[in-house]
Amino acid sequence: MGSNEQNYINEAFRTNWIAPLGPNVTGFEDAIEKYLENEVYVAALSSGTAAIHLGLKILGVGAGDTVLCQSFTFSASANPILYLGAHPIFVDSEQETWNISPQLLEEAVQQSIQRGKKPKAIIAVHLYGMPYKVHEIHAIGQKYSIPILEDSAEALGSSWEGRKCGTFGDIAILSFNGNKIITTSGGGALVSANKAYSDKAVFLATQARDHAAHYQHSEIGHNYRMSNILAGIGRGQMEVLEDRVAARRRNYDYYMEHLQNLEGISFIPELEGMFSNRWLSCILTPSYGAREQIRLALENENIESRPLWKPMHLQPVFEKEIHFSDGTSEDLFSRGLCLPSGSNLISDDLDRIIEIIRSVVI
DSSP states (O other), X not given: OOSSHXXXXXXXXXXXXXXXXXXXXXXXXXXHHHHHOTTOEEEXXXXXXXXXXXXXXXXXXXXXXXXXXXXXXXXXGTXXXXXTTOEEEEEOBOTTTSSBOHHHXXXXXXXXXXXXXXXXXXXXXXXXXXXXXXXXXXHHHHHTTOOEEEEOTTOTTOEETTEETTSSSSEEEEEOOTTSSSOOSSOEEEEESOHHHHHHHHHHHBTTBOSSSSOOBSSOOOBOBOOHHHHHHHHHHHTTHHHHHHHHHHHHHHHHHHHTTSTTOBOOOOOTTEEOOOXXXXXXXXXXXXXXXXXXXXHHTTOOOEEOOOOGXXXXXXXXXXXXXXXXXXXXXXXXXXXXXXXXOOHHHHHHHHHHHHHHHO
16 A cells, blocks of 8 residues: 555545545546546446456447457456356467467457357456457458457556556556555546546446436446445545655566576566556576466465466366367466566565575576
């Protein structure tokens, strides 16, 4: 936490604004809009998953439709597709950013069209804070007239060619879950340059109540709006966002400086024009065995690390869904490890982690 979150929370209690509306909700949305620039509109919601659900719904996804989704991601990117009765088509990553492959994406689009069912949307993810290849991915979306839902849950503070992640998609989403670069404990947001989309998100997130003196509903809504209390935390967190990004990038730089010369250890660099918030510092090891040796050595010292995301097309719950894969994400999952990356790590913490890794690798 920063220094001002408690003040916003106390003000909410003092004025009795506890519901999912109020000055903090409005102030938090305004702060995000100001930070993202590019004339976008923000709807603060209960989670990033809720934002994806509403985003797909607003883009017209329904039962029986298909949605192209990055396979190398957390399950929350894909689960809302099934909430709507639609089916995911998973697309593997490219090796430079670990994000959705333009080549495989276009192949998936073309084959879907040949089967007579053009996908309703594309979900592209800025994984671990690294921007996806915006120009290539959005060119495909425009070529085939398929809207893009930009999953920027891990990428607040990242940018591509000077433009903030969270402003590229027809709809974008943010997450403020407890593990994100800033947090509201639980929370998310839907972002769009189309005000009608953000207004629709607020409408659907508050049970889709029609404009009437009585309670009237013409369509199904959801209880997805962010509370004024959590939004107060968010307002305080926005004031320290740049500090959090700087801290995460320092972690990454420190790891790279001390580990990059170890045989078989590699990092994911930023491509020209890309700026990553380095939400998590990740390494690639020579093999699954090497990854596990490092992970278990850290665990033995009560230090948590985690394998990279297990691709969605390998998950039991999605085993029957179509996927376009060339083995990239499977290899990354097998060899990759997320190192401790908290914004409050100090050099002594990092040195301890590095020493354990060096003792295993050397």
